[in-house]
Amino acid sequence: MYLSKSDYLMGLDCIKALWLKKNRKEIMPEYDEATLATFDIGNRVQDLARDFYPSGIMVEAETWDVENGSILTKELSEKHDVLLEAFAKLPNGCFCRIDILVKNGDAWDLIEIKSASSVKDYYIDDLAFQKYVFENAGYPVKRCKVLHLNSDYVRYGALDVKQLFAEDDVTDAVLQKKSEVEMYVKGMLSYQTMPEEPEIPLHSSCSDCPFYGYCGKDVPPYSIFDLLRADKADAFFNSTHSCDIKDLPLEYCTTDKQLIDRDCFLNDKIHVEKENIKEWLNSLEYPLYYLDYETVMPAIPLFDNTSPYSQVPFQFSLHIQKTPGGELEHIEFLHQERSDPRRALAEALVKGCGKKGSVVVYNQQFEKTRNKELAALFPDLSADILAINERVVDQLIPFRNRYLYSPKQNSSASIKYVLPAFSDLSYKGMNIANGGDAMNKYLAFLNGSQSEEESKQMFADLLKYCGQDTYAMVLLMDVLYKYADIK
Numbered sequence: 127m128y129l130s131k132s133d134y135l136m137g138l139d140c141i142k143a144l145w146l147k148k149n150r151k152e153i154m155p156e157y158d159e160a161t162l163a164t165f166d167i168g169n170r171v172q173d174l175a176r177d178f179y180p181s182g183i184m185v186e187a188e189t190w191d192v193e194n195g196s197i198l199t200k201e202l203s204e205k206h207d208v209l210l211e212a213f214a215k216l217p218n219g220c221f222c223r224i225d226i227l228v229k230n231g232d233a234w235d236l237i238e239i240k241s242a243s244s245v246k247d248y249y250i251d252d253l254a255f256q257k258y259v260f261e262n263a264g265y266p267v268k269r270c271k272v273l274h275l276n277s278d279y280v281r282y283g284a285l286d287v288k289q290l291f292a293e294d295d296v297t298d299a300v301l302q303k304k305s306e307v308e309m310y311v312k313g314m315l316s317y318q319t320m321p322e323e324p325e326i327p328l329h330s331s332c333s334d335c336p337f338y339g340y341c342g343k344d345v346p347p348y349s350i351f352d353l354l355r356a357d358k359a360d361a362f363f364n365s366t367h368s369c370d371i372k373d374l375p376l377e378y379c380t381t382d383k384q385l386i387d388r389d390c391f392l393n394d395k396i397h398v399e400k401e402n403i404k405e406w407l408n409s410l411e412y413p414l415y416y417l418d419y420e421t422v423m424p425a426i427p428l429f430d431n432t433s434p435y436s437q438v439p440f441q442f443s444l445h446i447q448k449t450p451g452g453e454l455e456h457i458e459f460l461h462q463e464r465s466d467p468r469r470a471l472a473e474a475l476v477k478g479c480g481k482k483g484s485v486v487v488y489n490q491q492f493e494k495t496r497n498k499e500l501a502a503l504f505p506d507l508s509a510d511i512l513a514i515n516e517r518v519v520d521q522l523i524p525f526r527n528r529y530l531y532s533p534k535q536n537s538s539a540s541i542k543y544v545l546p547a548f549s550d551l552s553y554k555g556m557n558i559a560n561g562g563d564a565m566n567k568y569l570a571f572l573n574g575s576q577s578e579e580e581s582k583q584m585f586a587d588l589l590k591y592c593g594q595d596t597y598a599m600v601l602l603m604d605v606l607y608k609y610a611d612i613k
C-alpha cells in the first residue's frame with residue numbers, strides 16, 4: 127500500500143474516505159467539469175510560478191512513476207540547487223512530489239505553489255506531510271514556503287510575475303505538526319489495509335466528499351442536514367442515526383425559519399405572510415428593470431485594473447416591465463471579444479436601466495458590489511451607475527425572510543430552488559445551468575481554449591441562461607402578487 131500527499135489529506139478529512147479510495151476505487155466518481163476547470167487553473171498558475179525560479183531543473187518523470195522520479199531527483203539534487211517537481215518516497219509507502227525544491231546551505235527548502243490568494247490551513251498539513259517524506263528520504267528541510275497569488279497585485283500592461291505571486295514562510299506552523307504527521311501516517315497506513323470498511327457516521331460536511339453518493343445514498347432529498355445548523359444536525363444524527371426530519375423533535379428547531387420549514391415539510395403546506403409580501407411589493411416603483419450579471423474571475427489577471435480573482439462582469443440580462451404583470455421588453459449584453467468587457471457593459475447598462483423605476487435583482491450584494499467596482503473604474507459613468515444602485519430592490523428578501531415558503535425549497539432561498547417550487551420553469555437540461563458553468567466556459571473562451579464553433583454555441587447558451595435568470599424573477603414577481611392577493 128502507498129500513501130500519497132492527496133491520500134494523506136483525504137485521510138485527515140475522513141478515514142473512511144481514504145479506505146474507500148484504496149479499497150473501493152470503482153465507486154469514486156469521475157471528476158466533473160468544475161473540478162477539471164480548477165485543475166486547469168492550477169496548472170496555469172504552476173507554469174507561471176516556476177518563472178520565479180528560472181534556474182530550476184525539471185525532474186522529467188511521469189507523475190505515477192515515483193520510482194524513477196525519486197532516482198532522478200536524487201541524481202539531479204547532487205548537481206543542481208533548484209529542482210522543479212521533485213519526488214521523494216519512503217520504504218513505508220509514503221511518497222510526494224514538491225513543486226520546487228531549493229538548496230539552502232546544507233539543507234533544502236520546500237516550496238508549494240498554490241493558486242489561491244492566501245494561505246489556507248490545509249496547506250500546512252500538505253507541507254507537513256511533504257517535509258516528513260523528504261526528510262526521511264535524506265533531504266534535511268530548513269524552510270517550508272507557500273508561493274501563492276498576490277491579491278494586492280493590480281495588473282497594468284504586461285503581467286509582472288514577480289508581483290503576481292507572494293511567498294509566505296510557514297516553517298513554524300509546519301514544525302508544530304511534526305509529531306502529528308508521524309502518528310497519522312502510521313494510523314493511515316494500517317487503516318487502509320483493514321478488511322472492513324470503517325464505521326464513520328455521516329456529518330454535515332459529507333456533501334462535499336466524493337463518496338457522498340455512496341455514504342449518503344439513504345439521505346432523503348430534504349433532511350436535517352438542510353434544516354439545522356451543522357453542529358445540531360451532527361449531534362442529532364450521532365445520537366439517533368436518523369437524518370429524517372419526521373424523527374426530529376421540535377426543540378431542535380430554535381429559529382423561526384426552522385420552525386416554518388419543518389412545519390411546511392411535515393404538513394405539506396405553503397407558508398404565506400400576506401402583509402409582509404404586500405409591504406415589500408409596495409416598495410417597488412414601476413417600470414421594473416430585472417437585472418442579472420454573469421462574471422468571470424480569472425486567477426491570472428487578463429485585463430488592466432484587475433487583480434487575481436477580480437470579478438469581471440461580461441454579460442447582463444435586463445427584462446423591463448412597465449406595469450404589474452405587463453408586457454416585457456428584453457435587453458441583453460454579452461461581450462463576444464477577448465478584450466476587457468467592462469467599459470462596453472457599463473455603457474450598455476446605464477443606457478438600458480433608464481433613470482427611474484426599481485432595479486430588481488436576486489441577492490443585491492453581488493450586483494451592487496459589481497456596480498460600485500464599475501463606478502470606481504469609470505469616473506465619467508460613476509454618478510449614473512451609483513444611481514442604479516440607489517434603485518436596487520432585492521427579490522431574495524421575501525423568500526429568505528419566509529414571507530413566502532414552499533416545502534419544495536428544501537430550506538433554501540436560492541433562485542435555483544425557489545423557481546421550480548413555484549413554477550414549471552427549470553434549469554434542468556440546459557447546456558449552461560448555473561453561474562459556475564457560465565464562468566468556466568467564458569474563461570475557456572478568454573483563454574483561447576475553445577474552437578470558434580464551441581464559442582458560438584456557448585454565446586447562444588449564455589444568452590439563454592442569463593435571459594432565463596431575469597425571466598425567472600419576472601415569474602416570481604407574479605407569484606408574489608398572487609400570494610398577496612393582488613391582481
Ligand code: SF4
Nearest residue numbers: 140143332335338341
Ligand atoms: S461521505 Fe462522509 S463519511 Fe463518507 S467518506 Fe465522505 S466524509 Fe467520510
